[in-house]
Amino acid sequence: MIGVRLSAWTCGLAALVVYNTAYFAEILRGAWAHMPREQEEAGRAYGYYGLGLYGRIILPQILIASGPVLGNQMITLVKNSAFLMMITIPDLTSLANLVQATYYIPFETLFVTVALYWVICSAIEGIVRAMDRVAVVRGHE
Template sequence: MILHGLVTTFEISAIATACAFSAALAFFALGLRFRPAARAVTALIDLMRCVPFLLFLYLIYYGLPAWHITLDPLMAGIVSLTLYNAAYFAELLRAAWVQIPHEQIEAGHAFGYHGLRLLRRIIFKPLFMIALPTLGNQTIQIIKDSAFLVIITVEELTYSANELQATYYIPFASFVCAGLLYWMLCLIVEFGVRASLRHADLIR
């Protein structure tokens, strides 16, 4: 039961992280290429960062059916985690963008790179490496926020631990086990970030 919940939590977190980062990159590129759109993107990011995740999850799962949009619990959880964390990822990319030396961008312009080509060929790699530690922290937050999906009956790790303690009346053992497994997932992310940074240093 615990292993089933662990696998579900891992899958949800991995999918939500990948989708959130892709959406954040699209928001970031849109803001760079179209200045009027940058204000709308900034307003959307600020709004999302000011709303508690639990409230946003309720809105997606219980609110959307009022507009004839019904999602099953697993899909609602993934969509909620994706949209909510895309705002944070986009803000982290914006903060990393400020730290990129302007001379590097001017050099890209000198070689004829503009817009999306400039972002893909010149900016993305240093941007990603600068933002990587904070992106890793936000990924860990996604793993922890996935525990909130228990309230919409997604059978993730916290749900499995709760079912286990309700069946066998071992709350301490089941919840400590779940806590250690969350810690393990977070350690995997932390190890991946550190390994990537070490590899980048070796390349330099």
Template sequence: MSNDFLTIWGQLPDIGSGFLNTIILVCIAASASLLLGIVLTPMLMSSRPGIARVANGFCDAMRCVPFLLFVYLIYFALPSMGVRLSNWTSGVLALVLYNSAYMAVLLRAAWQDLPADTIESARAFGFHGVGLMRRIIMPQVLMRAIPSLGNQLIQIVKDSAFLSIIAVTELTSVMNSIQSTYFIPFAAFLSAVLLYWLLCLCIEILTSLLSRYAEERRT
């Protein structure tokens, strides 16, 4: 068994490259899905039924479709319609679209939790439309949603492992390649689990620090 882990150690450059790709995927997907979620949130809260229905329909569709099937749909089905994307682009697009729906729903819940008098007071001081959203509502919404957004970021880390099925060279793909070459599945996948755990632990620590900061700002 110790020899298996020595073999893993010998593949450290490839593992490091796969782990770095996972981090890059997660950072890109988290940033883009949060931005798209911020755009979707006012649509979910819109008083115009048509806009609200479209936004809710998109979010419901993403939340009801298994992520693995959604990846298949983008990577394998879109080329039949003339849309050809690389495996990396397909993976990022799948992560962003899928998780933006969850981000929007989480932000909507935080928005609904805002005290009504806060928004009314802002309107009394002359804030309306985009200015009200950008200066008053969204900063408070983001502060309140930090714990939930941190959980969703961890979900993005876990979702990224599915991209190995379309040959994106992230951590799971690299570990699967190592175990199939050297026939050491326990050592390979246990090492992957530990690295994913380390990444998620870093996210939890960052979320805790940001939550503490947000709490101090509210008080």
């Protein structure tokens, strides 16, 4: 109605960002609420304020504490990207369907698609496991 025209790719990206940002924000907010206030007070005592305090002291602890939940949400984001096919954005699944329709090889394309999704999700899981090892070293459980 206001004359703004966006491509399907821009609309899909905006939808995924808006939808998942709410989840990521709530995850980080919950981790921040669970963190003891003494951490912030100690940072201020050492002379950290503003972005330095949150970027150097608070945010790393929040990311380590919420690592597994953030990893689960990232995997959900990868899975939700398949919904972009509904608005004609070619994702991994729709490209597999295109190859299947062109070359008539249904099993192979399905197998490769599943393998690629598995690799992407396994990479995210590996990053979460590495974050957990860092958390154990730093005393978080």
